[in-house]
Amino acid sequence: MQDEQILQKTADLLKGSQNTVVVTGAGISTEAGIPDFRGEKGIYRTLGEERVMSLLNLDAFKEKTKDFYEFYRNYFMMPKVKPSRAHRLLAEMELKGHIRAIVTQNIDNLHQAAGNKRVITVHGNAEQFSCTKIGCYTRVDADYIRNYPEVVxxxxxxxxxxxxxxxxxxEPIQNYRLATDTILNSQLLVVIGSSLTVYPLAGFVGEYCGSRKNFVIINKGPTALDHAATIKLETNHTGDTLEKIFNYL
Ligand SMILES: [Zn+2]
Structure with a gap:
């Protein structure tokens, strides 16, 4: 049970801010049923970081496309899952003007599916695929791939x-400038479900901390920037915590 006063204080920070930006990591999506690739049972641990890096890279995609897709289909074609309560609450908070944008390193498309309009993805979106022919610009969704009769x-x-x-x-990360500017120009930063160890997001957030503006962390377990947080909320259920905060807004 979280101290109600701390939850209320978090809500007060949100009410006092004209420009709140939320940064999300894998933790918010594990509650929706998406595995954390870097978590205990994630493929970075089970297969080893080196093997993942050797298969999930641009050269492998170009030169061993079939191997790439066999691997990709096994580990990265996620079953269709629905946004969690935490995702839905964030969408409601954007709608009501409490938050302005979400910057996420998640690729699961769940913020967009929940209804958030301003989602800045830095690692892309696994629910979309694009044609590699220059000038074609055709884009399809993951269902097209799931139903495609061949591996590639x-x-x-x-x-x-x-x-x-x-x-x-x-490959370079996406939306680098937009993500940095959005985070650094915010008045209040709320980090949800990230241990803040994966770059570049951890770096952006670290830079924000240097500005000494208000900074909230909602996470299960310690993060690399707990010492810099105005408020740190430890939680096993982000949805519950967000709901309590939401009720004070
Ligand atoms: Zn095409």
């Missing part, structure tokens, strides 16, 4: 190979 999916328009819209090793 091809563009419905030009038959060239499709690539998942996720950032592979060897």
């Amino acid at each position: 999916p091809r563009c419905p328009v030009c038959k060239n190979i499709l690539k998942p819209d996720v950032v592979l090793f060897g």
